[in-house]
Amino acid sequence: MVKGTHNAVEDERNKDILISINGELFPRQDAKISVFDSGYLVGDGVWEAFRYHQGKMVFLDKHLDRLWQSAKVVGMHLPFSREELQSAIQRTLDANQMRDHVHVRVMVTRGIKKTPSQDPRFTISGPNVVIVAEHKQASLENKSRGITLWTSTIRRGSPDYLDPRLNCHSKLHEVQALIQALEAGADEALMLDVNGFVSTCNSTNFFMVKGKEVWTSTGQYCMNGITRGHVIELCERHGLVCREKDFSLFDLYGADEAFVTGTFGGLTPVNAIDGKPIGKGGFGSVTKQLSDWYDQLIEEEIKRQL
Template sequence: MYYNHNSLIFLNGKMVKANESVTDLYSQTLHYGYGVFEGIRAYKTESGTQVFKAEAHYERLKKSCELVKIPFNWSVSELVEATYQVLKANNLSDAYVRPLVFCSPNMSLTRPNEVSVMICAWEWGAYLGDKQLRLTLSSYCRPHPRSLHVEAKVCGHYVNSILATTEAKDNGYDEALLLDCDGYLAEGPGANLFFEKDGILYTPKLGNILPGITRATVLELADKFGFEVQQGSYTPEDLWEADSAFYCGTAAEIIGIESVDEITFRKDWNNSLGKQLQEAYSKLVRETTKVSRQ
């Protein structure tokens, strides 16, 4: 699904075959989840393949490493260039890109001695599909921000996401919605939350959630359109009384939410602010730029 015998990845400065690449079974990343990653999308445009907000993603990758004390020895520009190399080598235009920084063997609970960087890519549609989602409030909450750096995109953090998604699907829902440790709305397992009420957009404030790059883009688009957006601490009751809601993330893009625990939103998705933002986002990521990489 993700690669075949012809697929090439970037690994520590070289292009190598994915099915011939190996990693050490004693890696700290494998044993402890001590690694960081990013999710990036490339889109086909009239001026060629364009990676959306590549620099912002690699800046966040760098920041994630800094927060959890993983050495980061690559420049953002080097990794952006390597991303385009991977896409070209695999003849990909519309693709999902996964950079991963992983650690060398180390069974102690200390910072790694050496690290590696890998970049791979594959064709992948919208992660959560294109139909409105049926959500359920998860029995799992997001980790307390004093227990780890929630703003870092760390491999091990996503065990929480896997548990929440698995629980939701086992109970017949499309996806989960997690609260923070104080019982306020946080985010989805892999996407940020927005909801609309009386013409105003609301979204959980930073501090207990991942600062999503798509979330930031939605805020930029909302400002462009003159939509009022409030960031704060909101309860599930606030959401149940909303007119509409949506998730946003690089993998999911922007996807409408139909209901939460069988409580359906009153506004038709096609008439919502979220729908306008969804269309604007789809257009934005496919806009041509002045510089076309070959």
């Protein structure tokens, strides 16, 4: 069984979901994209994922800000407005009769190519937009147990060739890092930056706790996750010191607690890194407090939309 941060409670309803492709809804087994799609050919696309709770899209504005920024960075014109995309997402949710504990992924590729090529001038269609909404609730057993990490030899890249803050379809280096961790018997991968400092994980952001301080990376070599940002804001709101700084494995192995953050799993504790135990297993006191504050923040966001 998968023990990583994306482990979800099995839900039979997902077998019959409808998936939106360029505004048209298809049953799961019939949802297909051309082999000439830019995303399939060369990983040329951007995406976002967010939660849908109690009939409300949680922190959607921040996710759309990042989607439009990513599209601008890669030179992809989005021929629709934020409002139009939100309406398409809502139609997909309504068609699936979804209301709570839903995970939505929006993928936008540059479009269909007339021939396999990296060159964007061979694109013969507008962007392809796929919306996948699934009934997905994070496994509470997985969260309470915590996960293990293994430090990969695959580094997070430098901003001058593929900025790690870009949420694009090109994720092969992160897949390679995860494979190394799995082969080492861990659940997910920890990744260092080009200078050897702790950066992030293969699909989540990383934090450690030392004394009463929370440490995370500078943010220059990792995806600037929405949940990561909220944890930093929550520390400031509640008077908990949070330092965005360079730190090494030497510092990390002496941590009192560690946890990872992501849109799907929220905060998940880390039990061991490279075979070295961190804390007593499961939620430490600081991690648990931050997790509770984050759950409260989601409730605030839902109430704000009422």
